[in-house]
Amino acid sequence: MSWLRYRVFPSDHFALAGLLAAVTVSGLLSDVNAAWFPATMAVVPILIGGLVLRMPSLLLLYAASAGVLVAQSQVHDPDEVTPGTIVVVAAIGAIVLLMARMRTRLGVQWTRGESMLFDLRDRLRAQGVMPVLPPQWHTEVVLRPAGGQSFSGDFLVATRGSSGGRVLEVVLVDVSGKGLAAGSRALMLSGAFGGLLGSLPPHGFLPAANDYLLRQEWAEGFATAVHVVLDLESGEYELISAGHPPGVHWIAGTGQWQEIEAVGPLLGVIENAKFEGVRGRLDSGDALLLFTDGMVELPGEDIATGIDRLLGEAERLVKDDFHDAARRIVATAGRNVGDDRAVVLLRRR
Structure with missing residues (x-):
């Protein structure tokens, strides 16, 4: 006994x-x-x-x-x-x-372990909710985990805090790995990045995020990210990239897509990394499309081919006034279902 x-x-x-x-x-x-x-x-x-x-x-x-x-x-x-x-x-x-x-x-x-996972998944999704924007702005966000899982290595953080809510900051991140393997790292990074975003000057965010990843000393700890700082009154924006696929800008005046590619290394790879931004302006009818590499990369295919395919699908949505554009682009252009996929659309009406 x-x-x-x-x-x-x-x-x-x-x-x-x-x-x-x-x-x-x-x-x-x-x-x-x-x-x-x-x-x-x-x-x-x-x-x-x-x-x-x-x-x-x-x-x-x-x-x-x-x-x-x-x-x-x-x-x-x-x-x-x-x-x-x-x-x-x-x-x-x-x-x-x-x-x-x-x-x-x-x-x-x-089943508390499963309940904890559900709660963590919901918290990760809540981090990716866009703040409320003025009526002249329209946003769509679609995150699709690999293989239909609940966890994704792609996540979004966004805030509208600077200059009395005039400035919108959006960061789309792709953590190394995919699905559940990357989901735990994505959850940790989303909380950290959410705390950094809006608390630092725009050009200070990616260097701080890079330092944070380096301190983790993960065996597979790198990530790519694209950071957009958008003035909601003038439409002027700056796109800063950390090894991420380029953004694309729909210019309503010319009826063409323009690639916006900024230069910057992967996050969590080198110390004291420098990130250069590219500036532009969203006029009435323009749109800015952000996506992760799962949308444009296929085994044995050049990424430029994947971007052309994505833009071809996106151009068809112009006639529908970009209705449900992000979901439709993921469904038609995102053929690599074995990788996490994400699309973010920012449009000025």
């Missing part, structure tokens, strides 16, 4: 006692009517135990279940517990043990 006192967590006492009783009752019921209560009923307490018990308590439950099966086999009815029954119970027990081990590493019970 002293071993149980120190090995079994106090919070497990009632659950463990109930599940031990359930295992015992399932064995007795199986002896009474094996047709309605087969020996495989032992998996029910095991499954519940995998959700509510910590590892030492779960192992005690396994030992009790094994004892009940042995008793049914040797004492009451030797033919009741077949080799198939043992294989089924053992296989489910092994799967439950693996899942319980993962939950133990997180330090959570029941």
Whole structure:
């Protein structure tokens, strides 16, 4: 009993006692009517135990279940517990043990680990919500994780804080890796970048973000980013890039797309990196399109070809007054479903 006192967590006492009783009752019921209560009923307490018990308590439950099966086999009815029954119970027990081990590493019970992931996913999405803009401005944001997962290495942070809300700052980031592997790093960076954005002068953001990534010392810790600083009254903007694909500017007056490519190294690669911006102006009817490399890169294909394909799809949307443009561009031009994809549209009506 002293071993149980120190090995079994106090919070497990009632659950463990109930599940031990359930295992015992399932064995007795199986002896009474094996047709309605087969020996495989032992998996029910095991499954519940995998959700509510910590590892030492779960192992005690396994030992009790094994004892009940042995008793049914040797004492009451030797033919009741077949080799198939043992294989089924053992296989489910092994799967439950693996899942319980993962939950133990997180330090959570029941499905709280999954709830935490849902909460983190929602927080990452909330970071990518555009602030409310004046009526003459229209924005669209679409983030598509690789393989239909919930987590993406692409994320957006935006703020409208400088000069009394006159200046909009938007940063589109592509973290190395994709899907769930990059999602945890993206979540961490989105919080850090959200704190830096608007707190520093525009030309101070990317250097500060670069220093932050360098301090993390991740084995695969680089990222690309494009930072747009837009004056909502004049339409003047500056695009600053850190190894990111170029932005494209729809010029309504000429009816053409113009690539806006700024020079800058990847984030998290070199110290004291310098980032140069490119200036432009969005007049009435103009639009600025930002995207990540998942939209324009395909294995064995030059990125220029991918950009031409994206612009071809985007040009078709001009006739529809850019209605639902970001989603439609991702759906038609973003063929690389194995990579995270993101599109941001800023348009002046």
